[in-house]
Amino acid sequence: MKVRNALVSLAAMATLAAAAGCAAPEKESDTTTESGVDAASATSAEDFGGMDELVKAAQDEGELNVIALPPDWANYGEIISTFEDKYDIKVNSDQPDAASQDEINAANDLKGTERAPDVFDLGQSVALANTDLFAPYQVETWDDIPDDYKDPDGTWVNDYGGYMSIGYDSSVVPDVTSVADLMKPEFKGKVALNGDPTQAGAAFSGVMMAAIANGGSADDIAPGVDFFADLKKAGNFLTVDPDSSTIEQGTTPVVIDWDYLGAAAAANVDTWKTVVPEEAVVAGYYFQAINADAPHPAAARLWQEFLYSDEGQNLWLKGGARPVRGDAMAEAGTIDEELWGALPEVTGEPVIPTDDQTTKAGEYLAANWSKAIR
Numbered sequence: 001m002k003v004r005n006a007l008v009s010l011a012a013m014a015t016l017a018a019a020a021g022c023a024a025p026e027k028e029s030d031t032t033t034e035s036g037v038d039a040a041s042a043t044s045a046e047d048f049g050g051m052d053e054l055v056k057a058a059q060d061e062g063e064l065n066v067i068a069l070p071p072d073w074a075n076y077g078e079i080i081s082t083f084e085d086k087y088d089i090k091v092n093s094d095q096p097d098a099a100s101q102d103e104i105n106a107a108n109d110l111k112g113t114e115r116a117p118d119v120f121d122l123g124q125s126v127a128l129a130n131t132d133l134f135a136p137y138q139v140e141t142w143d144d145i146p147d148d149y150k151d152p153d154g155t156w157v158n159d160y161g162g163y164m165s166i167g168y169d170s171s172v173v174p175d176v177t178s179v180a181d182l183m184k185p186e187f188k189g190k191v192a193l194n195g196d197p198t199q200a201g202a203a204f205s206g207v208m209m210a211a212i213a214n215g216g217s218a219d220d221i222a223p224g225v226d227f228f229a230d231l232k233k234a235g236n237f238l239t240v241d242p243d244s245s246t247i248e249q250g251t252t253p254v255v256i257d258w259d260y261l262g263a264a265a266a267a268n269v270d271t272w273k274t275v276v277p278e279e280a281v282v283a284g285y286y287f288q289a290i291n292a293d294a295p296h297p298a299a300a301r302l303w304q305e306f307l308y309s310d311e312g313q314n315l316w317l318k319g320g321a322r323p324v325r326g327d328a329m330a331e332a333g334t335i336d337e338e339l340w341g342a343l344p345e346v347t348g349e350p351v352i353p354t355d356d357q358t359t360k361a362g363e364y365l366a367a368n369w370s371k372a373i374r
Contacts, residue, residue, distance in 0.1 A: 031297050033057040039297035043154065044138050045305060048298070051140070054305070055087060063090045064299040066101050067117040070096040072244050074160055075121055075319025083306050084308045091298055095309060097200035097243060098355075100126035107133055108288070111293050118300035120289045121159070123201030127287035127359050131155050134289040139308040144328035149285060159307060160260075160284035160321035161348055163276045164205040167262035171271040172253040172255035177276050179213035179227070182254065188235050192242040192252040193228070194261070198365050205282045206256040208351065209360065213280035218353035221361040222368070229372040239373065244268065260320035281348035284325060310334040 010372040031040035037048050039057055048054040058064075064083075073096075082093045082244075094115075110116040111319025120127070120134070122254045131151075150160035166176050176185055182191050195203035211217070211224030231237040244251035247265045255265070262274030288307065294300040306312045313323035314336045322343065331337035353361065 002136065017337060028284075031244040033060065038330075039295070040135070040292075041058045042301060043136050043296070045140055045301070046109050049154075051305065054298060054302055058089060058296070058343060059087060059304040061089075061299045062093060064296055064303055065092045065094065065116065065294075065304075066119045067094045067106055068098050068100075068123060069093055069095060072245070074260055074316050074321040076152075077106040078318070079307070079315045082311070082365070083303065085305070087088060087302065089302075096243075099195060101199050104130050104133065106253040107176060107291055107293065114295045115296050116293055117259045117267065118292055118294040118296050119303055120287070120291060122156075122287045122289065123204070124284070124287060124355070125201075125204070125362050127156055128287065128355060131289075133292055135292040135294070135297070137290050137304060139305050141325060144325045145308070146324070146327075148326050155290045156287045157290045157304075157308070158285035158324045159322050160282060162260045162321050163350075164209045164256040164259065164280075164282040164284075165203075165259040165262050165274045165276045167255045167257060167265055167272060169247075169269060171249065172250065172275045175273070176254070176275050177277075179210055180281055182236060183234060183357050185234075189238060190252075191231060191236050191239050191254045192246070194255070194257040196369070198240055198362070198369055201284070201300040202257050202261075204362070204365070205258075205284055207365065209256070209277065209280045209282045210351070211280075212282070212351055213277060216336075218351055218357045219360070221364055225365065225372045237373065245287070247272070256323075259321075260275050263320035276344075276346045276348070280350045281346055281350045283346075283350040283352075314339070 006304060032038050037057065042048055045051050045054045048057055056344045069076040080093060084091050103120055103122065104126060107117055116208060136154040145157060157335045168176050173190060173355060193203050193206050195202065197203035197207045206223055207224040207228065210227040211221045214223040214227050216223035228237060238252060240252055241244060242255045244265065246252040248268055258278055259274055266272040288304065290300045308325065310329060313325050313329060316340045317336055326335060326340065330340060
């Protein structure tokens with residue numbers, strides 16, 4: 001089956017950052033706007049009296065705290081700067097490189113302070129395990145988001161997605177056509193995985209991809225762990241967290257990561273190529289949510305409105321990611337047709353782990369990953 005635009009929600013753990021440390025000032029507990037609206041309990045723009053009033057309330061707050069949003073991840077750099085310029089709201093982007101659980105830890109550690117994150121961008125496992133921290137909210141474009149990609153009450157909503165892939169510098173290693181190629185001697189000391197699969201969604205899905213390519217399934221991630229153990233024994237596996245700098249410097253010439261991050265790497269490394277192995281197609285969306293304890297609750301809700309607007313969705317598309325409203329926007333004629341049409345076709349049947357399968361795989365990784373690659 002050829003898949004271009006449609007994706008399915010699956011386990012992933014977005015890279016976020018720990019934000020513990022020195023004590024921060026307590027935030028004011030009163031979240032009532034000048035117009036008398038309790039921003040912290042608003043479930044739609046209508047609760048503010050419409051978008052204009054939401055914008056005013058957010059501008060009165062003046063700031064938004066985000067965490068774990070690398071500027072070269074799905075075009076977040078431009079998304080943040082566009083939001084700042086559009087609404088004249090300062091975005092405080094804390095520690096862009098880390099894991100999903102770190103963001104939850106930051107929310108707990110900084111609860112009740114002005115430094116707490118206002119919004120989350122999480123992988124499925126971490127998101128579904130922490131829904132008690134989220135504030136329900138439905139954006140104005142709610143009806144365009146397929147039911148499978150959102151909680152009915154708006155507690156969480158899928159945002160953008162992609163396919164797990166192998167990116168590589170074609171000037172350093174031979175062309176890659178399958179996961180098995182990574183075991184070849186030409187890849188000695190060259191293969192990196194984006195993060196720890198017990199903490200990060202890209203890494204989790206990378207191990208899932210390896211499992212499927214080696215006879216496993218969404219119910220059995222063990223072959224993926226075994227593959228990386230063998231990769232390390234062969235001397236091919238690098239225990240280095242790759243990023244744009246390690247790719248550009250040549251430290252990590254082969255990276256297992258989301259395809260849209262491969263596209264970002266290619267923008268700076270002319271010889272960088274990205275392949276989605278036909279024998280192991282893994283697809284997934286990340287999860288957006290508002291922190292119920294957000295120090296800037298109106299700005300948090302305006303951020304969601306922006307992300308799910310045509311403008312925000314097209315900005316994710318510009319970063320090579322597939323926006324959750326993509327199909328509806330294509331039908332309405334509001335998608336960037338050139339970028340939408342340029343998304344690479346992927347051949348193969350996508351793997352779609354259920355929540356239960358994700359939990360089981362996570363438990364296996366927690367018990368076996370560190371032992372396998374030590």
